[in-house]
Amino acid sequence: MITGKTKMADLIHLNHKLLPVIGRFGISLGFGDSTVNEICREKGIETAFFLEVVNAFHDPDYYPQENLRQFSLQLIVDYLRNTHRFYLDKKIPEIEEMIEAMIRDCYPGKEHIDLIRVFFGNYREELIAHIEREEKTVFPYALMVEEAFLKGSLTGEQLEQIRNRSMKEYQEEHNDIEEKLYDLKNIIIKYLPQPQDVSGCTHILYELFYLEQDINDHSRIEDKVLAPKVEQMEKVLLEQYPLSDG
Amino acid sequence: MADFTAVVIERSYVIRKGWTQILRSFDEIRNIYEFAEIEECLPLLPKYHPDLVLYHSTRIHQEIGSYLSGKEIGKIFWVDISPEEHKKEDVPEWADLSLSPLLPREKIRQTLEQIMHDLGGETDQGTHTELSHREITVLKLISRGLTNKEIADKMFISPHTVITHRKNITRKLGIKTVAGLTVYAILNKLVSLEEIDS
Known part of the structure; x- marks a missing residue:
């Protein structure tokens, strides 16, 4: 497990996939022998939160700390929003550019690559819709629950919202964006007539595997860090305001 | 290749990791999710759509059944991994099969292979991918x-x-x-x- 005393350099040696994660916290390389504690203090990052994210990311089996007040949900939501931006503003355009480059490079099967372009475009639209749903409904709901929890009071409207739609239900909504990514990989690996220069496809595949992994880890932070905290708060709130009141 | 999702629910960290390790050696299994408690796992089942759940508890099926009733969730193959040596008729009501971690390695592999076979229908016709x-x-x-x-x-x-x-x-x-x-x-x-x- 990664702790405050772990050296930041060791953390990267332990799992280099944490590189983009620390990047999202605004931490850049060149940290010498500084520990997580030291760097977080220097950058004004809540250490408890940082540790929860890197541990959840690094260990699929990690269980978050119980302490609800340890850090604000706002931090988690901000982090998740940053990750969304990373996908939409960086990763997706990068992959699109790779596909465009393959079409430009006069590869004989242009029309095949064009199919991949259209398919990826669809995937992007779905990812955007999914992200918007989270940012416009799930995150505001989570923050509302936290606000009520910290205040220890609840308006009738808020109570109604919690009773009607709990965090559990938000989580259960299934979507097929994961499946689309899986299909795209398989189409390129198994069925796409390959050009003479295979490096284009290899790069795209590499990026798709990376994106898939990162999105899975991102979902795990929603499932294992955000959702359990909101659910515990819901439980406390509903115990304070039993159904007979309404 | 089949493409199954498995969930392991087991309180003991060491035993859970052991099951995961064994499951990972099966090519048919693509995703494995681990949980210590069933309560953490139930809300996520409709999302993960597992084909196979390894669960170890003497608790009754109604709890699971009443939670999942009406939820959009496919058929799950439940395996009871309680450490008692179960006889065939001792499979609990909620489970399709019992598989004790105390069984010898070969027996565990064979049973899991059989489960993959049952889950996969025709998959063991190998790489046959021609569409009819x-x-x-x-x-x-x-x-x-x-x-x-x-x-x-x-x-x-x-x-x-x-x-x-x-x-x-x-x-x-x-x-x-x-x-x-x-x-x-x-x-x-x-x-x-x-x-x-x-």
Whole structure:
């Protein structure tokens, strides 16, 4: 497990996939022998939160700390929003550019690559819709629950919202964006007539595997860090305001 | 290749890791999710759509059943991994099978292989991925955007049969979504772009 005393350099040696994660916290390389504690203090990052994210990311089996007040949900939501931006503003355009480059490079099967372009475009639209749903409904709901929890009071409207739609239900909504990514990989690996220069496809595949992994880890932070905290708060709130009141 | 999702629910960290390690050695299993308690796991089941759940508890099935009733969730194969040596008739009501961690290694492997076989239907016919004529017809109609009901009407078969064909197509090709199947159909000249646009 990664702790405050772990050296930041060791953390990267332990799992280099944490590189983009620390990047999202605004931490850049060149940290010498500084520990997580030291760097977080220097950058004004809540250490408890940082540790929860890197541990959840690094260990699929990690269980978050119980302490609800340890850090604000706002931090988690901000982090998740940053990750969304990373996908939409960086990763997706990068992959699109790779596909465009393959079409430009006069590869004989242009029309095949064009199919991949259209398919990826669809995937992007779905990812955007999914992200918007989270940012416009799930995150505001989570923050509302936290606000009520910290205040220890609840308006009738808020109570109604919690009773009607709990965090559990938000989580259960299934979507097929994961499946689309899986299909795209398989189409390129198994069925796409390959050009003479295979490096284009290899790069795209590499990026798709990376994106898939990162999105899975991102979902795990929603499932294992955000959702359990909101659910515990819901439980406390509903115990304070039993159904007979309404 | 089959593409199963497995969930391991086991309080003991060491035993849980052991099960995960064993499951990981099966090519048929793509995703494995681990939980210590069933309460953490239940809300996520509809999302993960597992094919196989390893669970170890003497708790009764009603709890699980009443939680999952009405939720959109496919058939799950429940395996009881309580450490007691179960006799065949001692399989708890909620489970399809008992598999004690105290069994010898070969026995555990054989049982899991049997489960993969049962789950996968025809998968052990190996790499056989040729689509049948009927499946190709269904695939063409899927790519033209027809619904299961419309395909059933057109082919004079039941919607249930259409679903079976679709499952087999997905299993053979490794493609799950309509958009993906459409790309496959175009690449293999089963449909033309014009047909899809119309």
